[in-house]
Amino acid sequence: MKTFKNPILPGFYPDPSICRVGEDYYLVTSSFEYFPGVPIFHSKDLVHWQQIGHVLNRPSQLDLDGTPCSRGIYAPTIRYHDGLFYIITTFVESKTGARRNFYVTASDPAGQWSNPNWLETAVGIDPSLFFDEDGKVYYTGNRKPPSGQTHLKHNEIWLQELDLEKKELVGPTYSLWDGALKNAHAQEAPHLYKINGWYYLLIAEGGTGFTHAVTVARSKKITGPYESAKANPILTHRHLGRHYPISNIGHADIVQTQAGDWWMVCLGSRPFGGPYRNLGRESFLVPFIWENDWPVINPGKGIVEMEMPFPNLPEKKWPAKQACDSFDAPHLGMEWNFIRTPRGDYWSLQERPGHLRLKLKKETIMEEKNPAFIGRRQQHMNFLASTVMEFAPTKEEEVAGLVLLQNHQYQFRMEYTVEKDQKVIRLIKREDGSEKVLAKSALNASKLFLQVEAQGQDYHFYYGTSPEQMNVLKEKVNGAILSTDISGGFVGAYIGMYVSSNGAESDQHADFDWFEYRGIE
Known part of the structure; x- marks a missing residue:
């Protein structure tokens, strides 16, 4: 049958x-x-x-x-x-x-x-x-x-x-x-x-x-x-x-x-x-x-x-969705969303063809505003998400990277920034509005590969300057805060690209060459 x-x-x-x-x-x-x-x-x-x-x-x-x-x-x-x-x-x-x-x-x-x-x-x-x-x-x-x-x-x-x-x-x-x-x-x-x-x-x-x-x-x-x-x-x-x-x-x-x-x-x-x-x-x-x-x-x-x-209907499969979005199309794919109505000219697929450019906004993803975030739903218990980003922060307020999001109070941010004149990649856990740096590593790179792999509630975070040489930022992070059972509310978890100047003036941007998301066995 x-x-x-x-x-x-x-x-x-x-x-x-x-x-x-x-x-x-x-x-x-x-x-x-x-x-x-x-x-x-x-x-x-x-x-x-x-x-x-x-x-x-x-x-x-x-x-x-x-x-x-x-x-x-x-x-x-x-x-x-x-x-x-x-x-x-x-x-x-x-x-x-x-x-x-x-x-x-x-x-x-x-x-x-x-x-x-x-x-x-x-x-x-x-x-x-x-x-x-x-x-x-x-x-x-x-x-x-x-x-x-x-x-x-x-x-x-x-x-x-x-x-x-x-x-x-x-x-x-x-x-x-x-x-x-x-x-x-x-x-x-x-x-x-x-x-x-x-x-x-x-x-x-x-x-x-x-x-x-x-x-x-x-x-x-x-x-x-x-x-x-x-x-x-x-x-x-x-x-x-x-x-x-x-x-x-x-x-x-x-x-x-x-x-x-x-x-x-x-x-x-x-x-x-x-x-x-x-x-x-x-x-x-x-x-x-x-x-x-x-x-x-x-x-x-x-x-x-x-x-x-199966229903008593002729089966009709649609073409499989590509796991990797190379941002070559003139419009964002239908899987992508903004948080609230997008305000301001903060993203572009045309300014650097083949890339998604995100311009830093003062708004943050820790506020109930419209941050410079473009994300998609987590659809699998086990998944791999990765991207490559070009970003050159000059101020401590300037950040860019990946976010696993439930809402503005519950999230994981893997972000590249400056701390005390040193560039770093760090993983921040935000739970009920309180933040904790789970891992941090000094890194000076013009191009940065970021990767998140989930196996059930174990989330693993990696980074590197090439896809062949990925380093562990933090493994086996409990992802349960991404559930409404802890955070409250009615939505599911998102994962996406994010930049912010955290309230400061900035003319910086980050370019993302591609973003891949796929379920894994």
Whole structure:
């Protein structure tokens, strides 16, 4: 029997939402404080996915200035109707401030997507759109119950009609459901479907951590009342323990194939080296069937497995992504991200062709700002990342090198700089805002090769003046601080190139000739 391996999108790709148009499938995920926002993927077989762009790739669409870590863009939903793609999502502006919802549209999912249509009266997070058979369009989201919360994080799912011509919510609001479980909390991620005469409301509850779960209710009327499935939660892994290979399964969306089969995408994590989830929340795929007009996930097992039967679809593999980016293209590859909306002319692929030039900024990666950092997701438990850099620091404030990043308070920086008129390469561990130099070596080099190798939670750092002569900077560094289990938040680990003048004036830059990232056995 042909099988596939989960996750279908490894690394920090949480909150998947999916739609089908003919024989084509499209999937989007959350992006939080990273820019461009909302990566979008295309597949023919539900297993092999190729990124075709970012939905929010213009500063006019996404202003992340001042957005704290693990805020920003939450839980997009993608839908297709009458020749147009719709993506609706939440922009969380601050730790305690507004949660604003908006949608964008495009005729081509690869872009360009419209500027945001803000729904100023839409409260809550994780919105979704539903196009009913009578032509009406509905918005669903979550909110505090109008009658008041009975316990911490008690929410309900609510509904209101959306007028696409006016681009605003109209008419009465309806309370639909506040979850399946007694004292349920963090009811969110609602998706509505109409199947065989029933309206189904699929939601997440229990929070996005270990107790995450998928629950479902149904009604003959879109406004309710909704009947909770007696089998709820229909999908969770919280009963399997914290050391099960896949944890915190939840936040799901469903799709029917052209062959008539049903599949669910959901988020989950793969803990390793203990209950640590450096890779963040990833996207998984699981089949389900219908029994008595209720969904039954992975019949006979009820869980998401690492290896599962391949969908009944023609397999379509995409060309393999090159492990090494030589920065020869006129644009950055889709795997690269900035932290927040890039401000200032601080990077270039044209000033020195064949190189990525990063110009030193005053901003640092230890602040919730837009530092001179370009990075990509860690997608493997075991990986090798390396680069070659040309950099000539003259001040102690000037640094350049590699960063392994969870957020501004939890990171490893392998940076080249000046200390007391001597050039050095050093490894700094930043944990909960406190810094410690783990290793340091004097080095005077115009060209510097940097390498990080991870074997589970053991991270090894190397440097050299040629790839044939690499020196140990520090080995067996525990990487668990790159997990949200220690750092908090909702994102996964990144690795990338970074420069800064640490608040000082500088006209320096660093040139990176190539960057290689690959998983290793």
